[in-house]
Amino acid sequence: MRSTVNLHVNGEPVQAEIEHRQLLVDFLRDDLGLTGTHTGCDTSQCGACVVHVDDVAVKSCSVLAVQMNDCNVTTIEGLATDALHPVQQAFTDEHGLQCGFCTPGMIMTTVDILKRHPDGIDAATARKELEGNLCRCTGYENIVKAVMTAAGGHDHV
Amino acid sequence: MSEQLKTGFGASVPRKEDRRFITGQGRYTDDLKLPGQAYAYFVRSPYAHARILEIDLAAALEAPGVIGILTGEDYEASGLGPLINGWDTRSRDGTPAVMAHRAALTKSEVKFAGEAVAVVIAESRVAARDASELVMIDYEDLPVVTSAITALEKGALQLHDVAPGNLVFDWDTGDADAVESAFATAAHTVSLDLNNSRLIPNAMEPRAANAIYDPGTGEYTLHLTTQNPHGKRALLSAAIGIAPDHKVRVLSGDVGGGFGSKAPLYPEEVVCLLAAKQLGRPVKWTAERGEAFLTDAHARDHASTVELALDADYQFQALRINTIANLGAYLSTSGTLVPTIMYALIATGQYHFPAAYVRVKGAYTNTAPVDAYRGAGRPEACYAIERIVENAARQLNIDPAELRRRNYVTEFPYRSALDLEYDTGNFTGLLDKALEMIDYTGFQTRRAESEARGMKRGIGFSAYIEIAGFGPSKLLSTMGAPGGIWEAAEIRVNGSGSVEVITGCHSHGQGHETTYAQVVCEELGVPIEQVEVIHGDTHRGAAGNGTAGSRSSVGMSAVQGACRKVIAKATDIASHVMEVPVERLAFKNGQFIDTAGNAAMTMAEVAAAAYTGHDFPTDVIEPGLHEVSFFDPANFTYPAGCYICEVEIDPETGVTRIVDFVAADDFGRIANPMIVHGQVHGGITQGIGQALHEHCAYDPESGQLMTGSFMDYGLPRADDLPPFRIEFVETPCPGNPLGMKGCGEAGAIGATPAVINAVTDALNIEDIEMPATPARVWQALQR
Numbered sequence: 003m004r005s006t007v008n009l010h011v012n013g014e015p016v017q018a019e020i021e022h023r024q025l026l027v028d029f030l031r032d033d034l035g036l037t038g039t040h041t042g043c044d045t046s047q048c049g050a051c052v053v054h055v056d057d058v059a060v061k062s063c064s065v066l067a068v069q070m071n072d073c074n075v076t077t078i079e080g081l082a083t084d085a086l087h088p089v090q091q092a093f094t095d096e097h098g099l100q101c102g103f104c105t106p107g108m109i110m111t112t113v114d115i116l117k118r119h120p121d122g123i124d125a126a127t128a129r130k131e132l133e134g135n136l137c138r139c140t141g142y143e144n145i146v147k148a149v150m151t152a153a154g155g156h157d158h159v
Numbered sequence: 160m161s162e163q164l165k166t167g168f169g170a171s172v173p174r175k176e177d178r179r180f181i182t183g184q185g186r187y188t189d190d191l192k193l194p195g196q197a198y199a200y201f202v203r204s205p206y207a208h209a210r211i212l213e214i215d216l217a218a219a220l221e222a223p224g225v226i227g228i229l230t231g232e233d234y235e236a237s238g239l240g241p242l243i244n245g246w247d248t249r250s251r252d253g254t255p256a257v258m259a260h261r262a263a264l265t266k267s268e269v270k271f272a273g274e275a276v277a278v279v280i281a282e283s284r285v286a287a288r289d290a291s292e293l294v295m296i297d298y299e300d301l302p303v304v305t306s307a308i309t310a311l312e313k314g315a316l317q318l319h320d321v322a323p324g325n326l327v328f329d330w331d332t333g334d335a336d337a338v339e340s341a342f343a344t345a346a347h348t349v350s351l352d353l354n355n356s357r358l359i360p361n362a363m364e365p366r367a368a369n370a371i372y373d374p375g376t377g378e379y380t381l382h383l384t385t386q387n388p389h390g391k392r393a394l395l396s397a398a399i400g401i402a403p404d405h406k407v408r409v410l411s412g413d414v415g416g417g418f419g420s421k422a423p424l425y426p427e428e429v430v431c432l433l434a435a436k437q438l439g440r441p442v443k444w445t446a447e448r449g450e451a452f453l454t455d456a457h458a459r460d461h462a463s464t465v466e467l468a469l470d471a472d473y474q475f476q477a478l479r480i481n482t483i484a485n486l487g488a489y490l491s492t493s494g495t496l497v498p499t500i501m502y503a504l505i506a507t508g509q510y511h512f513p514a515a516y517v518r519v520k521g522a523y524t525n526t527a528p529v530d531a532y533r534g535a536g537r538p539e540a541c542y543a544i545e546r547i548v549e550n551a552a553r554q555l556n557i558d559p560a561e562l563r564r565r566n567y568v569t570e571f572p573y574r575s576a577l578d579l580e581y582d583t584g585n586f587t588g589l590l591d592k593a594l595e596m597i598d599y600t601g602f603q604t605r606r607a608e609s610e611a612r613g614m615k616r617g618i619g620f621s622a623y624i625e626i627a628g629f630g631p632s633k634l635l636s637t638m639g640a641p642g643g644i645w646e647a648a649e650i651r652v653n654g655s656g657s658v659e660v661i662t663g664c665h666s667h668g669q670g671h672e673t674t675y676a677q678v679v680c681e682e683l684g685v686p687i688e689q690v691e692v693i694h695g696d697t698h699r700g701a702a703g704n705g706t707a708g709s710r711s712s713v714g715m716s717a718v719q720g721a722c723r724k725v726i727a728k729a730t731d732i733a734s735h736v737m738e739v740p741v742e743r744l745a746f747k748n749g750q751f752i753d754t755a756g757n758a759a760m761t762m763a764e765v766a767a768a769a770y771t772g773h774d775f776p777t778d779v780i781e782p783g784l785h786e787v788s789f790f791d792p793a794n795f796t797y798p799a800g801c802y803i804c805e806v807e808i809d810p811e812t813g814v815t816r817i818v819d820f821v822a823a824d825d826f827g828r829i830a831n832p833m834i835v836h837g838q839v840h841g842g843i844t845q846g847i848g849q850a851l852h853e854h855c856a857y858d859p860e861s862g863q864l865m866t867g868s869f870m871d872y873g874l875p876r877a878d879d880l881p882p883f884r885i886e887f888v889e890t891p892c893p894g895n896p897l898g899m900k901g902c903g904e905a906g907a908i909g910a911t912p913a914v915i916n917a918v919t920d921a922l923n924i925e926d927i928e929m930p931a932t933p934a935r936v937w938q939a940l941q942r
Binding site: 021023024028031032035036037038039040041042043044045047048050077078079081082086090093094095097099100101102103104105106109125128129130132133135136137138139140141142143144145146 | 173174176177178179180181182183184185186187189190192284285361362363364365413414415416418447448449667668669670833834836837838840841842843844845868869870874875876877878880882883906
């Protein structure tokens with residue numbers, strides 16, 4: 003079964019015939035070629051596929067593409083156009099990435115975290131908020147630092 | 160500030176590769192979609208041990224979008240060879256390790272759950288997966304053995320006809336008789352039975368392959384998630400017989416973590432190449448996470464008895480270790496290397512032992528093949544020695560720091576009882592640094608504070624040392640190495656003065672595009688923006704051995720060697736152009752300077768001249784500025800450190816919290832401290848993961864993997880971890896010109912025993928199984 007879906011991806015209108023069972027992550031990667039969003043597990047545990055749907059962080063492996071009718075989807079490719087987003091900048095400044103595979107999901111999650119903590123965040127809360135994103139390289143320490151730096155704080159512990 | 164100071168060796172230069180990763184422009188293997196792309200989905204055995212009676216492909220072949228299906232019969236008919244263990248490991252009696260036949264697709268009898276028996280190639284990923292469910296296979300389920308100890312028992316189920324008693328090898332090193340007499344006269348002996356738990360590596364990017372065959376040229380191209388493109392090419396060519404090596408191109412773009420698990424050759428990679436040729440389409444396969452759990456090479460899984468003999472002054476007299484290593488259903492590429500050489504040689508740790516002996520038996524079982532994973536053998540060795548030393552201190556009522564201090568090797572070079580030459584180190588300095596960082600003298604106060612809150616506090620040490628930086632080829636050749644394990648680098652200074660560095664090492668998170676460029680910046684004095692590091696393509700770099708075992712420092716020395724050759728030739732060119740004798744020229748800050756005059760030429764100017772070369776005396780100076788260097792170290796490197804961990808355990812719940820973790824590391828000279836800190840963070844986290852969280856469990860009755868997803872297998876999460884405190888104690892390595900020891904594996908080697916020593920200290924027990932989950936800790940508290 004297929005349905006026509008109209009949505010916006012990174013600000014651009016997209017109309018597509020989508021097989022009902024297709025996951026959003028597969029639609030983004032396979033149909034739109036937006037390969038910055040990654041698939042790291044089969045069980046919605048790793049968070050490598052996090053995108054924003056109507057400005058809220060969503061694991062794109064846990065929603066169907068047909069559910070996106072009338073939605074605004076933002077992927078890592080659409081987070082910033084010319085200059086880097088402050089969260090992207092913080093990840094590189096704090097060496098919050100190594101192999102880079104979890105990074106797009108980490109960055110999209112962090113943008114969402116900071117939106118929900120506009121008055122700043124402590125490191126313990128940042129660690130809890132990152133629970134849904136797995137990284138095998140960094141031991142999270144520098145990712146937490148990146149979250150804190152992007153939040154404008156210097157609480158590194 | 161000179162380029163060298165800003166971006167040269169030793170500076171925390173921000174990573175050149177970051178931009179593409181943080182903007183979603185990384186190019187991982189699965190991101191590539193080729194014209195005419197076909198997709199593979201593997202049909203895997205649901206049984207851990209079963210005979211294949213019949214395969215019915217009729218329904219699957221008629222499913223929509225199916226292009227073709229290959230089975231074990233097709234693989235056999237293709238004439239391609241089996242997957243092999245690449246190391247010539249010999250048992251005590253001189254016989255070679257027993258290698259069971261492993262075809263890339265199994266024809267008659269499967270030996271572990273998840274083993275590939277067929278592959279469906281279709282127009283889309285989902286079409287291939289749908290059709291795979293229509294492949295009807297009639298299996299005869301057979302009994303299983305998952306434990307290596309059980310597999311080696313008399314009368315155990317026999318897995319492979321070629322391996323009586325399931326024994327792969329019975330290997331040893333050291334002097335058994337000397338150890339025997341030392342134990343006979345020892346004032347004190349301590350012994351401990353230990354399991355080093357099985358792990359599943361779980362790089363975040365699942366394995367993937369995309370294979371192309373060009374019938375016009377007969378050339379195969381394989382885009383692959385690998386740590387070692389040239390090594391894969393060698394295996395595909397020499398062992399599998401795909402094609403001569405010059406007709407096989409292996410490319411690895413961005414690779415999302417490896418940790419050892421992307422070093423071995425895997426069946427899927429071979430099958431994609433075969434399918435691409437037979438079906439005339441590029442064939443892509445990407446593992447689902449469940450497949451990664453089932454089929455990525457697993458790690459560790461040792462059962463050991465460790466014995467320590469001491470004299471009346473607590474000087475170590477002898478070490479004896481007997482280990483049974485679970486190697487899985489088949490031998491992976493380094494299957495016999497990891498539990499022998501990589502494990503046993505360093506078993507005496509940072510301590511002087513007059514005598515030592517290690518014996519290892521390897522066993523086949525109905526589990527996934529076991530191979531290298533961060534540390535590969537050395538974490539098992541460190542776990543054995545650091546657990547027994549800590550237990551000895553507790554049993555003999557001597558401070559664990561003092562017992563270590565009394566037995567440290569203090570003079571270098573040092574020839575160990577297991578015949579390694581430790582080149583340099585400062586073990587006492589590392590211990591002192593770690594003690595100061597953790598405020599060791601304040602521990603009893605902290606423990607009392609914890610107890611006042613109803614918590615149990617423990618402290619644990621780990622003084623790790625490893626062998627890293629592989630080669631040395633000559634030494635490894637005596638240990639069964641299949642070929643030379645040097646590293647190669649090529650420097651191309653282009654006419655514009657830009658520099659391309661082509662290395663056979665591979666970066667899958669290590670940041671080589673930055674650190675290798677730093678070496679060039681340091682050597683040639685060119686701005687780092689003008690240096691491009693190229694890796695992961697067997698057609699661009701002629702040779703290499705990939706990245707594993709913290710050997711990128713070896714690669715960096717090759718880069719330095721090639722730079723020095725470039726400077727030598729550039730000096731000749733500058734001398735010719737400037738009409739100044741070579742002896743009068745000095746090379747400084749990227750400039751060739753006439754020491755007796757004012758004339759100078761930049762490297763860029765020399766490069767331009769090199770490619771112009773109109774009036775070169777070409778019998779003396781050839782045009783061009785392009786040099787290659789191979790570096791083969793004379794010895795292993797010996798990264799070492801001292802880690803101290805403090806835990807607090809809630810006796811109500813059994814939950815262990817790491818309240819402090821300090822690391823004093825000696826990596827020799829450090830190329831980029833920011834990156835090295837990151838490497839240590841990641842390594843420590845994997846070590847903590849083994850100690851507290853990661854549990855690979857097979858059901859002993861059925862051989863089913865019971866921890867086959869991130870919902871079951873405890874990969875450490877941000878909230879599980881403490882912040883780490885890391886400092887460096889630097890003793891430059893004499894074995895390579897850059898003085899580096901390597902840092903990739905240290906954390907994973909050193910952290911695990913430190914954590915478990917802290918947990919057993921808090922619980923006042925001799926041992927606890929890893930991972931020390933809340934359930935296990937709580938059970939220990941009830942005893």
